[in-house]
Amino acid sequence: MYTCATYRNGQISRNLLNKSSDQHIHINKCTFGEQARNKMDKAKREQQRDVILQCVCALLNSGGGVISAGVENEDYDYCTMSLGEDMQIYLKSLLNPANIEDFIEFVPSGNALQMYVKSWCSHDNRARLCSVDSGLKERSGTSTLFIPPSGVLDFIKKKRQTLYSGPPAKKKWTQGDELIYQKAEQFYEKREARLGQILDFGESVNVEFKSFDSEKNLEKRLKENLPKYLSAFGNTKGGFLIIGVDDRSKTVVGCGRGMDAQTMEQMIQEICNRAQSRAFHLLDCARKEEWSVDCEVFEVMENSGEEPRYIVGFKVPAFCCAVFEDNPKCWHIENDAITLLDPRSWLEKIQLCDPGNELSSRFNKVLSLKDSPPQCRAVYSTQDITKLQERIFSVREENVLSRYIPQELQKYEKLLNIPPIQSRSGPGILIMSTSWAIDVNLPRNKSVICEALLISTDCYPTLFCWAEGDSPELWQYVNDTAFSLKQKLVNLAGYTGRLCVIPRLVNCQTGEVIQNETDGAPSYPDSYTLGHIEEVLALLRSLTIVVMSISSPLSDTLGCEFFNLLTEVQYTILSSYNGIRSLLIYGPPGSGKTLIAMEKIRRIKNSDNCEDTDILYLCENVGLRDFVRKQFICLCETRASFMKSPEETFSRVKHIIVDEGQNFRLEHGDWYKKANRLVRKMRSHTSSSGLPPLNSQNEAFLREVVRNSKEVFDAMLDLIHQIADNSKPEETAHFQDMVKNVTLSHSFRGKLIRRTNLPSVETEVVKIIRNLLQQGHSANDIAVLYSTKEELCKREYGVKKEKLPVQFGSVENVHQGVVVLDTIRRFSGLERNIVILVDPTVHSFQNEVGVNVLLSAFSRARIRLYVLQSKRSILTPRIPF
Structure with missing residues (x-):
């Protein structure tokens, strides 16, 4: 669940950190301070700087976390020596236009420097992702410039304007640029050049000369330079790159002495093929044009018997979307590893933005991509999230700690008499749950009796778990739950403040808080405590999104989650109807019965530690069956195949979910009786009306239609x-x-x-x-x-x-x-x-x-x-x- 990356001897090794409730990256040794870093070997200094940069970037894009860097120079003092100018410059460039202090807090701790990194969040002048480099180039005049990450949105905006205004128009070029382009094209197509010839055209936005006449390792030089120019021309207006011409005098000098033409052509084609594989379309590109670079290699004439020299010409068409020079330097944490994003994924993520005003004017924008962490998606709903939070997790503004205790947990209220809770006077709230793990889609630990989340001013958000005993498995559980809760509050619910969730294991017999073996580690800075009621309420709004969020099949195609919040009635049904043999949920079409069925399956699995084969989902048609099968959460069958199969096929089934039961038929027999036989001593859940008499069932009602237009x-x-x-x-x-x-x-x-x-x-x-x-x-x-x-x-x-x-x-x-x-x-x-x-x-x-x-x-x-x-x-x- 957590990333622990350790830096040793210039390498980052990664392993699972089992005793932490946050993403924690360890760097073995690093030199800090201006003077000490200036005395270092240049390669080692750059290597350490790049490691710090990678780790900070990865945490910024993945919900935040902590970097612990061991200090190599013993006399180092952070307060007087700071980081070192090179690190300051690169971190400032990474976070531009924000200040370093907005996202990173540095705290010296013994012989280590702790870096507390909060999640990145986008803004009007900040991209969706934090990136060291975009990997994109463009032409400006006769120069090739890199597009900084902060300029990528403007680049995409210009590209979109081109996409919807027809093909790139040469009429937008200046008259001089147009003339130079035509002469370069004639030279390229003629395939003739004399040594010492002075060309009658020069460089422009569409033409670039390179000599490379004295290069002993031409292949290495081409690999270093070609991707840059191909990216720049492809991203601008296209043009010609001509190698073997002096850029100042426009004189033909040739290149590639001692090589044969066939070898050169093969080498150059391989480089072009790699460049062409880095051309990617924007999300809304309707053209989907192919992009390929033409290349001509021809020998320079009148060489006076010397080794042959060549002109290598590239005709680069303008591409409708984005051509990358190299992978963007953008890291994130995936599968417990610090991973570099590939260009396609990076481009898709960087483009995400809120849908148009039409959606915003008709529905409540619960979560906007503006000022949100990189993993978030825009969320629209019929509900006002502030009012929803006030009804579910209400907080008194006076100095009183509110309590949210579900009815089935009120018998455990006496467990709350422990000093860490009793000493809190609010304003804030203590929220009890049978299992917070279930709310963040993790398996429940049956050894844990109940749990409570404390969100209050002047303290860290804290998760208390009451259990019998103290075992590594219990500590793993409480850490897993705290970590997942923190990650969802940021990456799902868009909380942008500094955030940690402190795990606490409590002995239910003695009421004592059990000390974790990692409690001696440096605590979070005071800035991670909730300072005032506004911060408490902001975190509670994010928590409301977490507990009400659902993996909705109603996600639209606009890059946002549409109506993926449960209504209050849906939330009540999922959280309240537990431990009963059967339940029928009634509601009109569009009220979310299928949605409830799928979420109920997930909660049953996590609550009862069920395998996929323990739960059977029944529906009438194969389309719905196949959709649920793709969720990989349970057995899925149609009513017809269920009736045709012997009961032994479903011998392990403990729970049955029936969806769209009002459309079931009886031509293959009584499906309800067969289902009851299978779970006679178990629980049976249904997600629609089914066949039994109304007066003999436990019932729940959905009355709010969210799916259909008026x-x-x-x-x-x-x-x-x-x-x-x-x-x-x-x-x-x-x-x-x-x-x-x-x-x-x-x-x-x-x-x-x-x-x-x-x-x-x-x-x-x-x-x-x-x-x-x-x-x-x-x-x-x-x-x-x-x-x-x-x-x-x-x-x-x-x-x-x-x-x-x-x-x-x-x-x-x-x-x-x-x-x-x-x-x-x-x-x-x-x-x-x-x-x-x-x-x-x-x-x-x-x-x-x-x-x-x-x-x-x-x-x-x-x-x-x-x-x-x-x-x-x-x-x-x-x-x-």
Whole structure:
């Protein structure tokens, strides 16, 4: 869970640090102070500086942590000698335009210097990632310049303007640049040059000369220089690099004496191939142009019998996006190692920004990428995070420590009578939990009775765990939990202050805080304590995001997590309904039942230490089954395959989750009885209505629709009215209550479009898809649903034969970038931004549940719904418009 990187003899070795609640990097020996560093061997001085730079950069991009650097010079005093000028300069350049003190606090400790590094956060003039170097070059006049990390956003902005204004236009060049380009092109294509010839054109933004005539190791020089110029020309307007010409006199001098042309061509082509592999597209690039460099090698004429010399010319086209000279010098911590980000990943991360104003004006921006740590994504929700925090984790402003104690933990309240807690007078809050590990997606330790998180002024955030005994496993658990909680508060919930979470193990018999063997280590600086109520509330808002956050299948395609916070009702269901045999969760489509099912599976696994084979997820269609299978959290089967398999196949199953149960059929037998037999002595959880009588089940209700647009929701509500009016007597009150209480949690209108009496539905489907693609929608946005498999087989050819610029697929391919063509029932539980329903009818034997099927079909659309009817179509039952 933690990185411990140790620097010895010029190398960083990495190993797992088992006794820490933070990322801790050890550097064995380093020299500090101006005079001492000036006396060092240059190579060693640069090596130490680079190691410090790497470690600081990695922690800044990965949630922060601590660097412990052993001091090599015994007379060193930080207060009078500081770090040394070279380190100061490079750290300042790394953090530019911020001050070093904004992100790093230096504390001398014995024969070591502790560096407490807080997480990087973006800003108007700071990039998403902290980087030593961007690896990008560009041309300015006749100079080749590197693009600093702080200038990459402006570079990307200019590139985007080029992307949407047609190909790079030569008309933007000056007349002189245009003339020089034409003459360079003529020289390149003619492939003739005489030794001593003076060219009739010089250097410009599009032309660069290099002589290299005296180079003994031409290959080494080319490898060092070519990537720089290819990157610069590719990132600007393109141009020509001509090697073998003196840049001052414009005289042909040739290069590569003693080499043959074939060897040179092979060597240069290998360098060009490597350069071409570093061309990457921006996230929103629609061109996806290939980029390749042309090269010509030709012998210089009139050489008077000397060894042959050559001109090496490169014609570099302008690239629509970004060409890297080398990997960006940007480190982060991944899998317990300090890792260099590759150009593609770096470019993707650096581009992330908040979506447009349209989303911000309609939903609450819970977490913005502006001023957020590098790992964060923007979060939008229907809920105001401040009001949500005040309701869940309320803090009194007077000097009183508030307490949040769930009902099932109130019997343990007497455990809180320990000095570290009793001495706190607030303002702040003590939050008890059965297991904070479960809230941060870690397995619960059954030896721990309960836990409490203390967040209060004038103290470090502290995690208390009450347990019997003191073992390495318990210390590992409490450290794991504290570390994961700290990381999520920063990297998931966007907390930008200085942060640590101190783990404390408490003996539940004696009430004594057990001392950890690492307690003698230097403590965090005072700046890591919460200084005032505003800091407490800011941390609690981040904590609210952590506990309410969910791995949502509703993430949109805008680089943000959309509605990935639980509603209060969803959170209550997940945290309160524990230890019961069965639970039915009722709610209208779009209220998050599938989302709750998946989160419940994760919590059951962590709470009961279950294996994947202990939990069975059942649904009706293969698309939803395959989606949940890709989460790798449990066994997943359709209702049909479950019924066809012998019970011995599921002999290890202890928990069953049923999703979209209202769409289950009985043609293969009574699935509910079989499920009950499997878990007769276990617990059974369901995520939708199922089949048992309403009056015989534990129930929970979801009443807030978060997924669908208002136009789609209104049509769904009318169908729910029909279901209520036509239900069996014992179910009528249930559905009437749902109609009365269901609400939409936002005001985004969307569209619902009905087209009737169509002579050819297939033609209309093709027309709609083509228009949607022209509007900028992708295949991932669209699903075309038919009522039956027979209708699908009959009509899909009419859509596919038009050869639209997209691929089509079924629900099995729903996450592969295709337009889905399938049936309403098979698409149940899945969703797309845009759904096109074709002649939505139901089989005669389905009449009793016909409205339910149509309700399921309508609810699959998040934003826009098309209902298409051919002339022969008779809708059953009535469709609301």
